[in-house]
Amino acid sequence: MTPFRTATDVAAGIRRGELSSRDLTEQLFARIDASTVNAVVETCRDSALEAASEADRTVARGPLHGVPMTIKDAFAVAGLPTTWGEPAFADCVADEDAAVVERLRAAGAIVVGKSNVHHLLADFGRTENPLYGRTLNPRDHTRTPGGSSGGAAAALADGLTSLEYGSDLAGSIRIPAAYCGVYGLKPTPGTVPLRGFQPPGPPKPLAREFPSAVGPLARSAADLRVALEVTGGALRPPRRSRLGEFRAGVVLDDPACPVTGEVGAALSDAVDALARAGVQVLEGWPPDVDPAGQAEAFGFQVELFFASQEGRDLAGAAEQERRRADLGAAWARYFADVDVFLCPTVFTTAPAHDDRHRYDDQVFWIAQASLPGLPAVSAPIGGELPAGLQVVGPAHEDDTAITFADLAADIVGGFVPPPAGSGRVLDR
Numbered sequence: 001m002t003p004f005r006t007a008t009d010v011a012a013g014i015r016r017g018e019l020s021s022r023d024l025t026e027q028l029f030a031r032i033d034a035s036t037v038n039a040v041v042e043t044c045r046d047s048a049l050e051a052a053s054e055a056d057r058t059v060a061r062g063p064l065h066g067v068p069m070t071i072k073d074a075f076a077v078a079g080l081p082t083t084w085g086e087p088a089f090a091d092c093v094a095d096e097d098a099a100v101v102e103r104l105r106a107a108g109a110i111v112v113g114k115s116n117v118h119h120l121l122a123d124f125g126r127t128e129n130p131l132y133g134r135t136l137n138p139r140d141h142t143r144t145p146g147g148s149s150g151g152a153a154a155a156l157a158d159g160l161t162s163l164e165y166g167s168d169l170a171g172s173i174r175i176p177a178a179y180c181g182v183y184g185l186k187p188t189p190g191t192v193p194l195r196g197f198q199p200p201g202p203p204k205p206l207a208r209e210f211p212s213a214v215g216p217l218a219r220s221a222a223d224l225r226v227a228l229e230v231t232g233g234a235l236r237p238p239r240r241s242r243l244g245e246f247r248a249g250v251v252l253d254d255p256a257c258p259v260t261g262e263v264g265a266a267l268s269d270a271v272d273a274l275a276r277a278g279v280q281v282l283e284g285w286p287p288d289v290d291p292a293g294q295a296e297a298f299g300f301q302v303e304l305f306f307a308s309q310e311g312r313d314l315a316g317a318a319e320q321e322r323r324r325a326d327l328g329a330a331w332a333r334y335f336a337d338v339d340v341f342l343c344p345t346v347f348t349t350a351p352a353h354d355d356r357h358r359y360d361d362q363v364f365w366i367a368q369a370s371l372p373g374l375p376a377v378s379a380p381i382g383g384e385l386p387a388g389l390q391v392v393g394p395a396h397e398d399d400t401a402i403t404f405a406d407l408a409a410d411i412v413g414g415f416v417p418p419p420a421g422s423g424r425v426l427d428r
Contacts, residue, residue, distance in 0.1 A: 007227070126146070240339060251343045262349055288330040348362075
């Protein structure tokens with residue numbers, strides 16, 4: 001049984017009795033033990049194997065029945081440490097599940113372990129911490145998998161899990177998805193509850209949730225849809241059901257953050273193929289959207305998020321909130337006539353590990369969906385080192401973006417497993 005099957009395919013095989021959840025789970029543990037990318041850092045073998053055996057004995061009770069999966073080590077999972085990569089939290093074992101974990105289990109998923117994160121989730125370009133060390137990109141061990149959900153994306157690309165769940169404040173789902181060649185969704189903020197997504201300590205309400213969001217990573221867009229439905233509730237129907245019916249706005253480069261030649265070529269080829277498939281392509285930024293100003297304003301919103309958690313006020317917050325509201329209205333007007341907006345996820349493929357660099361320049365393209373609070377899918381395109389095509393949808397119409405990414409996979413290619421032996425061992 002291939003370790004790279006999608007979660008929906010695995011679930012269907014288990015329902016039909018063609019696959020055994022116990023066998024799949026044992027195979028995942030064997031792959032985790034043999035992997036050299038350091039993506040899965042905590043496991044719960046006994047309880048997971050017991051749950052898998054129970055799934056094989058019972059009638060399917062949800063869309064993810066019997067599907068083994070991992071989850072980012074920032075969510076509380078009962079019986080496992082919640083460390084955020086901080087040694088001081090190494091013994092902080094959760095008493096109860098986060099809301100996301102509760103809902104995934106209710107849908108039949110089996111949580112087998114937790115994936116690595118950057119220390120305190122403080123970097124979106126890499127994943128390493130003093131507790132578990134560095135995570136490597138399965139496609140090339142000398143390159144970063146991104147962060148802070150780098151362990152999640154690397155686990156999917158390396159065949160160590162069927163499904164993953166991460167978090168995205170400043171690209172922490174989309175950037176790793178792009179670097180590792182998998183799918184990642186930042187939902188519309190507020191779609192999925194954040195309870196149980198916090199460092200160890202007494203539960204406390206977030207003073208300000210925007211722009212933080214939690215969402216799934218997967219090897220197919222269809223898996224994103226299932227995971228979002230079970231964790232966030234019923235979705236609005238997609239605007240279109242056939243690829244050739246979509247109207248897509250497109251911007252593939254910008255002087256404020258030029259893409260590399262490799263990424264530019266992959267994106268251009270993908271959009272040309274989509275146009276040949278009937279997608280109506282409309283080039284250019286939406287009216288009243290200043291991309292450089294939007295990226296700068298997003299930086300303030302991230303700072304405002306952290307200030308609110310610390311009980312601090314920031315000068316200019318009211319003006320920035322008005323600016324954000326105006327931008328949201330501009331995108332809403334744009335999406336009255338356009339279904340999705342296509343742009344790079346990041347301007348480069350996965351860069352080399354560099355301890356001196358915080359990768360701050362990766363946020364420009366991420367900000368275009370994050371500041372107005374729009375759902376965005378990073379979809380893999382390209383070659384051995386894939387690029388990320390960001391599919392941005394209208395607010396609260398997450399399934400429109402997911403459906404476009406799903407249909408587009410037949411045209412531009414979806415997840416492709418890393419070639420055997422593609423990773424190079426990095427001295428750590």
